[in-house]
Amino acid sequence: MTHPVNETDRRQWTLHRSAARHAAERPGHPAVVCEGRTTTYAELDDRSTRAAHALRAAGIGRGARVAYFGRESEHYYLAVLACAKTGAVLVPVNWRLTPGEVTHILRDSGARLVFVDERFGRTAEQALACLPGVTRVPLTGPGGLAGWYEGHPGTPLDPGTGPDDAVVQVYTSGTTGLPKGAVLAHRSFFTLPHALREAGSDWLDWRPDDVALISLPGFGIAGIGWFLHTFNAGGTNVVMGMFTPGEAVRLIAEHRVTTTFIAPAMLQMMLDEPAAGPAAFASLRKVAYGAAPISETLLCRCLKMLPCELAQIYASTETGSVAVCLPPEAHRPGTTMLRSVGRVCPGNEIRVTGPDGHDLPPGEIGEVRVRTPAHMLGYWNLPDATAAALDDGWLRMGDAGYLDADGYLFLCDRINDTIIVGGQNIYPAEVEKELSDHPDVVEAAVVGLPDRYWGDQAHACVVLRPGSTARPRDLMRFLRGRIADYKIPEVYHVVGALPHNPAGKVLRREVRETLLAGVTQPAGPGLPATGPATPAVAAARP
Secondary structure, rough: OOOOHHHHHOOOOOOHHHHHHHHHHHHHOEEEOOOOOOEHHHHHHHHHHHHHHHHHHHHOOOEEEEEEEEOOHHHHHHHHHHHHHHOOOOEEOOOOOOOHHHHHHHHHHHOOEEEEHHHHHHHHHHHOOOOOOEEEEOOOOOOHHHHHHOOOOOOOOOOOOOOOOEEEEEEEEEOOOOOEOOOOOOOOHOOOHHHHHOOOOOOOOOOOEEEEEEEEOOHHHHHHHEEEHHHHOOOOEEEEEOOHHHHHHHHHHHOOEEEEEEEEHHHHHHHOOOOOOOOOOOOOOOOEOOOOOOOOHHHHHHHHHOEEEHHHHHHHHOOOEEEEEOOOOOOOOHHHHHHHHEEOOOOEEEEEOOOOOOOOOOOOEEEEEEEOOOOOOOOOHHHHHHHHHEOOEEEEEEEEEOOOOOOEEEEEEEEEOEEEEOOOEEOOOHHHHHHHOOOOEEEEEEEEEOOOOOOOEEEEEEEEEEOOOOOOOHHHHEEOEEOOOHHOOOOOEEEOOOOOOOOOOOOOOHHHHHOOOOOOOOOOOOEEOOOOOOEEEEOOOO
């Protein structure tokens, strides 16, 4: 049972108070290590305070949006804290997006200033071309971030904000494919560790002596969440600007990394590295993974090569933190628990409901709903979408699943059809819209099929106009520059028609089931193929 939170303690649940506390108690302890550079807690606190004064001087105050467009580094987390110290809200932008996609996020958020990694300067320039009121601050080089805040005082600021005030706005997409800004409060990064401690649970934990490897992008909740949980505990974060398996193995061994959060596909790539092995991973005490379940084959490899505990995480941007966890003791080969995503974390609640919204008994499949104190404040400027996602405090997860008699959650399918490739979300409606803009495409459906390496693989089923000579390579080239490269499907199936419901909506689930039945077999009436023997045409990503 989780005990009520002491209100005096709860008032400390803000990132700016956490930064000040660590700067006072462990000033010389490394806070961030990135590409050979080490930033202590005292340095991070002082620099972020000066940057906060610079934001104030630029007219950025409480509630204003500030964007960050670049890879993860000490600069990113400095920006997070600077915003926290002014009461502003940081909007991290996926650096893999196209200029048009970046423009939409900047315009939708109303960001008045954007920190830009100069590696993506051209994309930023194109994105900002139609947003003349947005100030651009480069991270490095002449006139960079350090020069921008140089000369501003290091005196503490009081933003007047508390645990329930907004601090980060993370963009995600729903089934419509339109990016939505999920607004997260300071409390999102404090409630779970508190509840776990109060319950005496060590499924997940963050300690002052931890060294965490941050390998997932900070523009998503997984990357920024694992960093901030470690930061709030006073640990050290070893940050990767971009994940490569060999570098991840090297950093774990060199910095004696103790914890990390990673996607199974990335974990498999690391285990395939020549330098991987018990010696390289000797310092690890806990590895958490998410975005996909772990296969028994991969689990056996992990148990052999990783001298540590494993924990699976089920969460979303909207939950703000971990909702459900498969604890270390359930990670045993042969157990049916490996097919589940775990049990609800302390402090959270879970339900599986039918179409009428009433709870279903164990074993019956329905919609998964979670109630957690870490949940988002709402979608930015989208009250209807917020009301649909947050039903009386219960988050609708968009997943179909069931609970067993012991409270373990088993997922059956993703209601919202999201495709997850190596931990990255792809939203079919967005890709389908762009494909349908091709002059030879009548209609398109994009689905994910299981891939042993990446978790999912994106497949596009397209209906072409009569007489069209378009090939998969032509469709891939058409998509380049319209959407981010990782969203472009790798496999294309040219079909005569797609299945629809009575309202005319494409039935993606039927498309997926037909493909799973075997793409080399003759397609059924709902998914006929063009050509006598080749219903599927495969193409490699350029």
